[in-house]
Amino acid sequence: MIAHRMKDIDASGIRKVFDLAAQMKNPVNLSIGQPDFDVPGPVREAAVAAINRGFNKYTPTQGTAELRDAVRLKLAQQGRTKHHENDDIVITSGTTGGLFLAILALVNPGDEVLFADPYFVMYKHLVKLIGGVPVAIDTYPDFELSAARIEKHLTKKSKLLIINSPCNPTGNVITEKDLKEIAALANKRGLWVLSDEVYSSFCYDGPCWSIFPHVERGLLLDGFSKSHAMTGWRVGYAVGPPHVVQEMNKLQQYTFVCAPSMAQHAAVVALGHDMKSALNAYRRKRDRLYQGLKDRFELKKPGGAFYAFPKAPGGNGAAFVEKAIAKQLLVIPGSVFSDKDTHFRISYAASDETIDKGIEILHSLA
Template identity: 55%
Template sequence: MPFDASKLIAQRALDIDASGIRKVFDLAAKLKDPINLSIGQPDFDVPEPLKQKAIEAIQQGKNRYTQTQGIAELIEPLRKQVLAETNWPADDTGMLILSGTSAGIMLTMFATLNPGDEVIFLDPYFVMYKHLPRLCGAVPVAVDVYPDFRLHPERIEAAITPKTKMLVLCSPSNPTGITLTEEELKAAADIAKRHGLLVISDEIYDAFCYEPHRSIAKYLPGQCIQLKGYSKTYGMTGWRLGYAAGPKAVLDQMTKLQQYTFVCAPSMVQYAALETLLTNHVDMSPYIEAYKKKRDRVVNGLSEGGLFEINKPGGAFYIFPKVPGDGQVSATEFARRAIERNVLFIPGNVFSSKDTHFRISYATTDAKLEQGVAILRELGEEARRS
């Protein structure tokens, strides 16, 4: 009788569904030239100066392990940048170079959460925020921020219990693209201070802000883990590089955990990243401006005539429209109909307890966006008549 390895699977793994985003990626691979509006990464390539620096590092033999916390040449300028932006105390600020910001979310939670602790985040949310606390034995608590996707302090307050330990914020947001205002950030910081909460500030999309980027970090010295990365900004999602900054006591534990998990961030990528800090050879502003125009084109195209209800995003490269009609057509059903027309996007229930909205990524060609908007409008009219 063949050995049944499925009996060995831990309950913690069984409790987590495969990412709905990855399921759509798998589907996209099977379709012929789809209009793919599901992709959560830029459609531009890594800038040539970064490619050349990575190649140079490889050719110079910089291919071995680095220190767990990262190379000093990268940490020091990043540290100066963080201290200048946040005004945090230098002697209590730790830094850690990461294999992507997703690693930072995981390491922060593993370093701070005990079984039974509660983690608050806004719904809609990035998929990891719900599942990673469970791997720590903690309890994810989603706070509904429909229909405007703004931060409502009173809703967060209502969700806090004696077991609440952490608040996770993402601005600009995945999946909504919403950017938090200064007033919202101050209100969240006040809540964190009153209740002694650690805040994870996920700022992976900070470069994709169509207005000045704002961070909660400056309001929470010693009480915030700021996560930033290179993957989205420079189109290098496969290179896996980010960094964490925050109170030294937490960063020391995250560094220790990294020794037993990721070991270190890819060495040649760390050296390549120096090019973004030490020279002016990598200017991403033309790309950001192009994405702003894409956003406007899609928002205007879908919302014309009031067909799709959209909260205009201030950043990232996502739009989170509501399926037209009175709720008779779910986002999952709407996605199924779109697939029949060779259009791919992510239904909202991947990011939410609700199945009323869907995520569009406009990180694709203008031609694909034009085709996609036209088909979505046709499907939207059908849904509205349902």
């Protein structure tokens, strides 16, 4: 008999599209949330060297000291850990591994966990999996998360607020002003804040601000999957108060054990590798897609990540995506990321040729 907790958890809508793509012949694929560039050469070489030098066994569950020190230095240089200099670090199995450990360590059954709607698919289901109560905060139509919108949903059971900026699936970047106001509200109400910053390397119109320096009770999550195209390497990290990080480390002993050894060694090299060329390339892709769609679709210009979230003609995301798939175009219905089904997600982490083909098909459906 399958456990009762599985009744409310469906398979990932994104993975369903991945499976569909594998069955189609030469689809125009604008559904995949991973960079189309390869892992930088020096990082690949570092992984191979680590394997050849025998770094193929378990590491400490918390991660190698070399990588944790390198992460600490990089975050300090970026100003993302200001006022949190004494916080601890755990290396995780990707950013999503850190997300799972953090929620498991902080949230009791019945606790409410708040996040913006639209949201990354895992937030809602991970909270439900451990018995928490997901609270999706409607941010339509501008996708802006503000302290005022959050405050309307706060109750005595509110425990954790998840901030995702830049956001998957909208590409929205929360302003410094809004982040400071949200932090002030969280501090006043005693909320924990989990800042998912995995897309922090992709901000196109200004700096990516972090809420982490402004909160009293917080965790910062980031990793290498998006910034360095290391999606299959499964290396991320979490930064937070030592007593919380050590509980996450304890949980990791009984779940992921450790992030891959050779990937941890390569990640040290990744932290020192200049990725500005990728940022500039993706800014051009963002502009290419936006210019191609803005006159035909209701679309807010994304400020970061590598997604756009247009409103579906006719107002039904699932129905529109079916029409797109019939024309060999793969995009994701908005209902995968939202309690609504009015939009659809496009990933422009693709070649310019693929983006142009996608725009052409979308024009035919507008």
